[in-house]
Amino acid sequence: MSKSIATLRKKAISKGRMSLYLDFYPPIWDQDANCFTRREFLKLYVYQKPADQYQKMANIENMHTAELIRARRQNEINKMEIYSAFEREQLKIQEVGRESFVDYYKRLGQKKEGNNLSIWNCAIVHFEAFLKGEDLLFQDVTVTLIEDFRDYLLIARSLRNTQKKLSRNTALSYYNKIKTTLKRAYREDKLKSDINSKISCIKEMESQRNFMTLEEIKILFATPCPDLLVRKISMFSVLTGIRYVDIAKLTWSEIQYIENDGCYIIFRQKKTQGAESMPISEEAFELLGRRKGEKELVFKGLRKCDVDKAVPAWIKLSGIKKHITFHCFRHTYATLQITAGTDIFTVSKMLGHRSVKTTQVYAKVIDSKKREAANRISLE
Template sequence: MTCTKVTLRKKAITKGRHSLYLDYYPAIRNPGTMKMTRREVLGIYIFQVPKNSIEAEYNKEILQKAEGIRAIRVQSLINEEFNFLDKHKQKANFLDFFYDIVLEKDQKWLMVYTHFSNFVNGKCKFEDVTIDLCRKFRAYLLNVKKLNHTEFKISKNSAASYFSTFRALLKIAYRDKFIPENINDFLEKIDNEDTKKEYLTLEELKKLANTPCKIPVLKSASIFACLTGLRISDVLKLDWSEIVLASDDGYCMRIRTEKTETETTLPISEEALELCGTPGLGRVFKGLDRYMVYIPLKKWVADAGITKNITFHCFRHTFATLQIAAGTDIYTVSKMLTHKNVSTTQIYADLVSFKKRESANRISLK
């Protein structure tokens, strides 16, 4: 086993200064970029030729500080080399580490970060991240209120999804040797509970499409979602620049989904394109706002004589079930929904199978 050697070096730069840096041999992996590197620039400087005693004293103090940083790096490398606990990492801010990862992830990670920050009252070091703390956070998620609607608890399925994300964070922290053990080995996941996925039948969709809505853009966007399967977040930010002519002379959407951050190209039917209105610049559904998908949407659905508990997300379920019922294979539907795994799409196939069985049982000679 070979320990990395750390040497303090200097490089001449402008204004008669030397820039100080650490030279690692062999190279080490940068924990931020995960790339191998030989050099760490310290961002501190000394005078190449001190002009007086003040500059000479300055150089002496800065070199002592740089040597202190080098000693800390050597200690950290030895701890990692021999699998010892790095005390400096243990004292580091876990919430800062969490937030740095959030910046590279999606909205759900930010939600989990906010809940955890609230749970620990905004203070948490790596040494505080214990099995007991993580188990208490699990219990916290099962009872915590929503961030935006504090009168309601988050659903069990949301708690399960949030805790799964938190466990993914723990895995990263363990991989990067910020925590000494794989805490996930001692944590129980939160099981999802089966929920009824509401959707519109073709007859109900036609009825809704023929029902006047006091907010025209809400109606257009909703029917568009039924014909494309897009989430509300993606419908809201859909831009005319993302709707382009495809090679088969039809049109398609080149989008990056907000939830999964998946870049994809999706075909768009002529009927769905008509709902977008006259091509222009900026957002396609100008004037559409999230508040519309609550009370205004429920009012419109009720006016159509539909008694199901329909939310905007149900239009995504509608797209999936109608596609499968029409004979579209599950792999294609999965791609249209930008699901990462076909197994996620399987539930819609199960819904359609149930409806087929229900239909078959209606014909009986008994």
């Protein structure tokens, strides 16, 4: 596109007046409207037939002002042609700096799915509450502001129950969403400095991971379950350690049986997006039943609401007093593996953890059980 020319023009309006405006050809980019435009109305007018000296003077002054604006706009257009690379870069930084960081944060959140989408939405609601509903531009994002948000999260109330504070790990989860946004914004040159690397963290509080012993598992599976499909996937989770979300989306194309080697599940974890190749036992393989179409779900007809209803009822029928959810079957798999002597690195890989540190909590649980066992024998 060639360089634009700004021309001062007039347009007839009411009461014998002419509105003054600039006509750009070719069109120029309007930052506020976010589109190309050919006109800029100056909110100035002249009289077509001035009736007195006052109107004549007003015409002269307004034409002079309009011409000054035209010259300034033309100068701005010309200046763009002679900016140095450094000046153009600075202009770009200033332009990006005036973009909304909050809108950018929301756009990232909208790309998430399922439970992760819900967590991002809650995190965004808390960030907007911290900002008291005001917008935040990229140029105003600072280390101090983000650390103030960190402090806010540590005392904030839950959205579901305003009588309760956010748990530390929930605050950490929400804080990690803003950290992810900061990292991406810096990578995309929307932030001038790597703010994420400079801010303080929220330390994770080690959460209680309820699990079942092998004896309890045997009692549970000897107890009739209100839902046979829930029983089947519960057994499958105990035998493999796979999360409910990954069991629910498992298709037959992800099940592979290799002669003289056994069955493997080749899938991508929904939570971490990590690609996994997981060997499973013959017992777990038999739970899958007869093979069907490659794109069909292995556990067809599964609904989370049915699982959430059936598991507590089943646990109650078995007489087990622990608070057990479906996810506890994954914890049970991990603790049973470590109890059986499987090294923690292998268990970490089987669970699909990115870091062995995540798996170490199960080893601590086992160590505490060993300590309890050691203290049971006393000669006093």
